[in-house]
Amino acid sequence: MNSNLPPSGLILLDKVAGVTSCNALFPIRKIFKTRRVGHAGSLDLRASGLIVAAVGRATRLLPFVEAGEKTYSFYAHFGYSTVTDEWDGDLLEQDEKTAPISEEDVRRILPQFIGEIDQVPPDFSAIKLNGKRASDLKRKGRDVELKARKITIQDLRFEGIADPPEGATGRIRSSFKFSCDCSKGTYIRSLVRDMAKALGTVGAVSGIRRTRIGHLSVLDAVKSEDLCEASLMKPQDCMKFPVVTLTDKQVEAVRQGREMTWNKEPIQIEEGVPNMVLALDKDGELKAGCSFENGKLAPKFYLGSD
Numbered sequence: 243m244n245s246n247l248p249p250s251g252l253i254l255l256d257k258v259a260g261v262t263s264c265n266a267l268f269p270i271r272k273i274f275k276t277r278r279v280g281h282a283g284s285l286d287l288r289a290s291g292l293i294v295a296a297v298g299r300a301t302r303l304l305p306f307v308e309a310g311e312k313t314y315s316f317y318a319h320f321g322y323s324t325v326t327d328e329w330d331g332d333l334l335e336q337d338e339k340t341a342p343i344s345e346e347d348v349r350r351i352l353p354q355f356i357g358e359i360d361q362v363p364p365d366f367s368a369i370k371l372n373g374k375r376a377s378d379l380k381r382k383g384r385d386v387e388l389k390a391r392k393i394t395i396q397d398l399r400f401e402g403i404a405d406p407p408e409g410a411t412g413r414i415r416s417s418f419k420f421s422c423d424c425s426k427g428t429y430i431r432s433l434v435r436d437m438a439k440a441l442g443t444v445g446a447v448s449g450i451r452r453t454r455i456g457h458l459s460v461l462d463a464v465k466s467e468d469l470c471e472a473s474l475m476k477p478q479d480c481m482k483f484p485v486v487t488l489t490d491k492q493v494e495a496v497r498q499g500r501e502m503t504w505n506k507e508p509i510q511i512e513e514g515v516p517n518m519v520l521a522l523d524k525d526g527e528l529k530a531g532c533s534f535e536n537g538k539l540a541p542k543f544y545l546g547s548d
Contacts, residue, residue: 249274249276249297249298249471249474250297250298250299250300250528250545251296251298251300251474251475251476252294252295252296252297252300252303252307252474252475252480252481253270253294253295253296253297253464253469253473253474253475254292254294254295254458254460254462254463254464254475254480255267255270255281255292255293255294255295255464255466255469256290256291256292256293256460256463256464256465256466257285257289257290257291257292257293257466258290258465258466259287259288259289259290260287260288261287261466262287263281263284263285263293266281266293267279267280267281267295269466269469270295270297270469273469273470273471274297274298274471274474276297276298278297278298278299278301279295279296279297279301280295280296280301280304281293281294281295281296281304282294282296282304282307282308282455283307283308283312283452283455285450285452286450288328288448288450289450289451289452290450290451290452291314291451291452291453291460292452292453292454292455292458292459292460292463293452293463294307294308294455294458297474299545300477300528300545302531302543302545303477303481303531306481306483306516306518306531307455307456308426308455309426310426310455310456310457310458311396311423311424311425311454311455311456312423312424312425312426312428312452312454312455313421313422313423313424313452313453313454314421314422314424314430314450314451314452314453315401315419315420315421315449315450315451315453316420316421316422316434316447316448316449316450316451317329317404317407317417317418317419317420317447317449318417318418318419318434318437318438318445318446318447319406319407319410319414319417319445319446319447319448320337320343320414320415320416320417320418320438320441320443320444321336321337321340321343321412321413321414321415321443321444321445322334322335322336322337322410322411322412322413322414322444322445322446323335323412323435323438323445323446324411324412324446325365326364326431327364327431327432327434327435327447328431328447328448329407329409329410329411329446329447329448330407330409330411330448331446332411333411333412334444335444336412336413336444337413337415337443337444339415339443340413340415341415342415342416343415343416343441343443345400345403347441348416348418348437348441349400351437351441352400354440355395355398355433355436355437355440356395356396356397356398357394357395358392358393358394359392359393359394359395360390360391360392361390361391361392361428361429361432361433361436362388362389362391362432363388363429363432364429364431364432364435365388391427393424393425393427393428394424394425394428395422395424395425395428395433396422396423396424396425397422397423398420398421398422398433399421399422400420401418401419401420401421402418402419403416403417403418403419404417404418404419405417407449410446412446415443419449421453423454430447430450431447431450434447456482457482458480476528477520477528478520478522478528481520482512483515483518483519483520484509484510484511484518484519484520484534485519485520485521485522486504486506486509486519486520486522486539487521487522487523487524487526488521488522488523488524488529490523490524492521493521493523493529493530496521496529496530496532496539496541496544497529497530497544497546499541499544500541501538501539501540502538502539503539504534504537504538504539505537509534509539511534517533517534517535518531518532518533518542519531519532519533519534519539520532521539521541523546527546528545528546529544529545529546530543530544530545530546531543531545
């Protein structure tokens with residue numbers, strides 16, 4: 243990267259459970275001595291897994307990372323519910339039935355959660371009502387009413403019978419492990435709540451872990467304690483977008499926000515992927531994010547020096 247520019251790039255971070263998504267970024271700010279650090283898609287405090295963090299000008303790319311499909315693994319515990327929808331929250335409702343729920347019954351209800359569905363977010367969430375977080379309003383004893391949102395679940399997989407978690411605040415009828423591929427905006431806590439309702443009971447979740455965002459995997463992520471300057475990656479090395487190399491004249495054109503006719507190598511935008519092309523200069527430094535349509539390259543934002 244150009245030493246004349248502040249550090250800029252992406253970091254794949256494996257967040258541990260018990261740390262907020264915001265606090266997970268503190269070591270990055272310290273290492274790179276900048277406050278310009280952001281991330282794509284928050285994880286609940288109790289959730290773990292992949293967070294894509296960006297440093298410097300690369301924060302402009304985060305909305306395009308966040309738009310990618312996500313994969314989660316999680317444990318669903320049927321028979322009781324809590325105010326937070328998590329296994330150790332204050333008990334909200336206890337199912338009077340004690341008989342175990344069968345694997346057959348669980349598999350039977352899964353298809354109704356595949357595809358585009360309406361989902362009401364959890365009351366304890368970061369969604370804002372009149373400028374206030376729903377979770378903050380709930381902690382103050384206020385009632386909240388969140389509206390259903392359209393989400394898409396591409397796949398919901400039964401992974402097996404699970405052991406009950408330590409610290410459960412209710413009596414569990416059955417516990418199972420699942421994984422799912424889903425769109426931005428999906429709440430796994432809400433998914434378990436709705437799955438339980440379909441089974442005629444109530445439920446709580448534990449062990450939420452995000453293993454994928456788009457084509458980026460948690461297997462390639464770094465733990466917080468292992469973060470270092472070498473953890474910073476060039477966006478073009480880890481984002482699945484077409485990459486083009488510009489001449490000096492073309493770099494100046496995108497800096498000024500001008501579109502240009504592209505008649506060099508073909509540019510192929512994959513279906514279901516944001517219309518994004520990463521434009522490099524002749525030295526291989528990322529200069530802009532562009533859209534490509536009707537043979538024209540149009541800058542969305544400029545990432546080089548002003």
